[in-house]
Amino acid sequence: MESAPRKEQCLRDSEIQKLVYSYIGVEGGYLGDFSYRKHHEFYLLLDLDINPDNYTGTTRERFIKVISESPPEVQAKILEGILNRYSIGSSKLRTQDRYNEIRGWISRLTGIGPIEHPDLQITSEVVERALADAKHLLGSTGATSGVDRAHTALHGYLLVVCKQASIVSKSDASINELFKLILQQHQSLKNSGHRKEDIERVLKAFSTILDALNPLRNRASVAHPNEVLLGEAEAMLVINSAWTILHYIDAKLKDRLSKVET
Numbered sequence: 017m018e019s020a021p022r023k024e025q026c027l028r029d030s031e032i033q034k035l036v037y038s039y040i041g042v043e044g045g046y047l048g049d050f051s052y053r054k055h056h057e058f059y060l061l062l063d064l065d066i067n068p069d070n071y072t073g074t075t076r077e078r079f080i081k082v083i084s085e086s087p088p089e090v091q092a093k094i095l096e097g098i099l100n101r102y103s104i105g106s107s108k109l110r111t112q113d114r115y116n117e118i119r120g121w122i123s124r125l126t127g128i129g130p131i132e133h134p135d136l137q138i139t140s141e142v143v144e145r146a147l148a149d150a151k152h153l154l155g156s157t158g159a160t161s162g163v164d165r166a167h168t169a170l171h172g173y174l175l176v177v178c179k180q181a182s183i184v185s186k187s188d189a190s191i192n193e194l195f196k197l198i199l200q201q202h203q204s205l206k207n208s209g210h211r212k213e214d215i216e217r218v219l220k221a222f223s224t225i226l227d228a229l230n231p232l233r234n235r236a237s238v239a240h241p242n243e244v245l246l247g248e249a250e251a252m253l254v255i256n257s258a259w260t261i262l263h264y265i266d267a268k269l270k271d272r273l274s275k276v277e278t
Contacts (some may be wrong), residue, residue, distance in 0.1 A: 018096070019239070025088045026087070026088055026091060026125070027083065027084075027121060029084070029092050031121060032080060032084060034096065034114075034117075035118065036076060036079070037084075038101065038109055038114060038225060039098070039109055039115075039118065040102060040109075040113050041107055041109050042076050042097060044230060044275070045074040045076055046074055046075050046076060046188020047074070047075040048077050048101075048102060048214070050075040050079070050265075051075070052068075052069070055068050055075045056068055056069060057077065057080065058097060058101070059082075059094075060095055060096065060118075061097070062097045064090060064093060064094070064097075066071070066082055066086075066090075066252075068082055071232070074101070074267065077222070078232045082094075084104050087262045088125040088126070089125065089126065090112075091125050092122045092125035092126045094119075095118055095121060096120050096122060097123050098116065098117060098118070101232035112245065113245070116143050116157075116158050116245065116248055116251075117157045118158075118220065119158055119247075119248035120156075120157060120159055120160070120161075121158070123158070123159065123248060123252065124154075124155065131218060132239055132259070133147055133150075133151075133169070133259045133262050134262060134263050134267075135235070135264045136173065136182050136226050136262070137220075137266050137269045137270050138173075138176050138177055138269060139173065139175075139176065140172060140176045142168070142172045143169050143172040143173050143176060146165045146166075146168040147165075147169045148174060148234050148258055149162075149165040150162045150165035150166045150169060150255070153165060154255070156239075158248055158251070159246075159248050159252040159254075159255055160237070160246050160247070160248055160251040160253035161238055162252050162255055163232065163233055163236075163237040163238075163246060163251050163255060164233055164238055164239035164240075165238070165255075166254065167191070167229055167230075167233040167237075167258065168253040169258070169262075170229075170258040170261060170262060171194070172192060172206050173262060173265075174194035174195060174198060174265075175189075175193060175194060177194075177198055177202065177265060177269070178194055178197060178198060181198075181201070181202050181203070181277055183197050183198065183201045183202065185197055188277045190230055191196070191228075191229055191230065192223055192226040192229075192230075194229040195222075195226050195261065196221060196223060198265065199219060199223075203267075203272065204268045204271070204272040205268050220270040222257070222260070225257050226257075226261070229254065229257070229258070232246065232254055233254075237251075
């Protein structure tokens, strides 16, 4: 017997209300342009075995009941259907920001989420707060909202690593500049192990990626009032790149510490 989905995997009541009233829209108790017939056909087109006529009430009440009782994978399919039916700009309610937020819910429901950040060996209050903020935003409004906090967490972490290792850096050093300094000077990263040349090629590639994080954060995230923001998939790519660097450096620091202790 399959276990019931965990509550945190499903849409929250507040998210369902936001979907209904702040994206689809309600008039006279009815949902969007859904008649009772169109509401029934909506699920048929999604290849879902759902009959809203089994419920009583308006189309709004039936829709809320259906999506509330559905498992995460079905909720994700319904959300996809809603985004396809009601495109961005087709109503004043249907903004890019709201669309991106719903995309974030779909990612969570389908398990396409961020790499978990590690419990860091070296950290600071700023880093921990940024990590907590990023985690909250990823779960509530999606990856696009979390880019700025992920950038801050990684930048703060690299600064702390440099300070702890007495690596001198400029006061306004970028993420990429700090990363290069750590690779060049930190004792924990001197040994790349087997296939050293290939690993160094991978790290150089990440250096190029990190070089792009600043303009992405400044010109395509909510860090500033930018008119055009990163899409959900692209924002998740940026966040996962930041978390990958956190994982790698933290693992190298822990590995060196364990060798010193033994």
